[in-house]
Amino acid sequence: MRLAALVSGGKDSTYSMLLALEAGHSVEALLSVRPSNPESYMFQTQNVHLTDLFAESCGRPLHVEPSGGVKEAELEDLRRALVWARGRGVEGVVAGAVASRYQYERLVRLCGEVGLEPVAPLWGREPIGYLREVAARLEAIIVHVAAEGLGPDWLGRRLDAGAVEELVALYRKHGVHPAGEGGEYESLVLDAPFFSRRIRVVEADRVWRGDRGTLEVRRAVLEPK
Numbered sequence: 001m002r003l004a005a006l007v008s009g010g011k012d013s014t015y016s017m018l019l020a021l022e023a024g025h026s027v028e029a030l031l032s033v034r035p036s037n038p039e040s041y042m043f044q045t046q047n048v049h050l051t052d053l054f055a056e057s058c059g060r061p062l063h064v065e066p067s068g069g070v071k072e073a074e075l076e077d078l079r080r081a082l083v084w085a086r087g088r089g090v091e092g093v094v095a096g097a098v099a100s101r102y103q104y105e106r107l108v109r110l111c112g113e114v115g116l117e118p119v120a121p122l123w124g125r126e127p128i129g130y131l132r133e134v135a136a137r138l139e140a141i142i143v144h145v146a147a148e149g150l151g152p153d154w155l156g157r158r159l160d161a162g163a164v165e166e167l168v169a170l171y172r173k174h175g176v177h178p179a180g181e182g183g184e185y186e187s188l189v190l191d192a193p194f195f196s197r198r199i200r201v202v203e204a205d206r207v208w209r210g211d212r213g214t215l216e217v218r219r220a221v222l223e224p225k
Contacts, residue, residue: 001025001091001092001117001119002089002090002091002092003020003026003027003028003090003092003093003119004027004028004029004030004031004063004082004088004090004093004094005017005027005029005030005031005060005093005094005095006030006031006032006033006081006094006095006107007031007032007051007054007055008032008043008044008048008096009044009047009048009050009051009054009188009189010096010140010186010187010189011096011134011138011140011159011187012096012098012122013095013096014096014138014140014189014192015096015130015133016094016095016096016119016120016121016122017094017192017194018137018192018193018194019121019122020094020121025092025094025119027094028060028061028088028089028090029060029062029063029085029088029090030054030055030058030060030061030062030063031062031063031065031084031085031093032051032062032063032064032065033067033074033077033081034048034049034064034065034066034067035067035068035069035074036066036067036069037067037068037069037070038069039069040067040069041071041074041102042074042075042078042103042106043067043069043074044186045069046143046188046214046215046216047143047188047215047216047217050188050199053199053220053221053222054189054199056222057195057196057197057199057222058192058194058195058196063081063084065077065078065080065081065084075106075110078106078107078110079110079113082110082111082114082116083114086114086115086116090116091116091117092111092116092117092119093107093111093116093117093118093119094119094120094121095107095118095120096120096122097120097122097123098122098123098125098127098130098179098181099123099124099127099179099181100181104120104123107120127177127178127179127181128168128171131159131164131168131178131179132161132164134159135160135161136161137192137193138159138189138191138192139158139189139190139192139198140158140159140187140190141156141157141187141188141201141215142154142155142157142159142163142185142186142187142215143155143156143186143187143214143215144185144186144212144213144214144215145184145185145212145213146183146184146212146213147176147184147185148174148176149170149174149176150170150184150185152206152208152213154185155206155213155214156201156204156215159187164178188215188217191225195225196225197222197224197225198222198223198224198225199220199221199222200220200222200223201217201219202219202220202221203217203218204216204217204218205218
């Protein structure tokens, strides 16, 4: 099936795209909805500008849809992105929904209204096993934290096997969702199997506000793998 991929630069959308490609689908274009509101219910907001490099590395056109990030109203922004994709002749949209019923149900509804097939290969996956797969197959770092046990030292940390086991321990102790589906953390993928070049962060600021923090990437480049 010819697909567009809804991407944020994070692990879930990237891994969903990887699974879609491995299942034999063709990803023809990328969609990036960019909210101005950091409290968006639907979309990752941290470092989404880096989807420009993401698209360049994987050699696909990118459609950027600005959004106010206002709950429910931002669905119209997603609708416009889906309509753009439908106009390019794709048949479906692959997205990184894992456990958020709010996000999944709205994606399915909008796809049905626009005439696209929703593809969510991670939906309902057991999160710990999924996270271990991510650590083994993607190069990703943590770029936002907002949960007990996740301090400033996590910002910029590689999401590797050791980090996964610490997240599992935090899940058992504090109920932190291992895959970050409750907004506990956000990630940035630096390399994936379908990238021609990897992303390297050149300049970034660690910004801490109260009980949460963000690694704000100021400059990044593509480099040979």
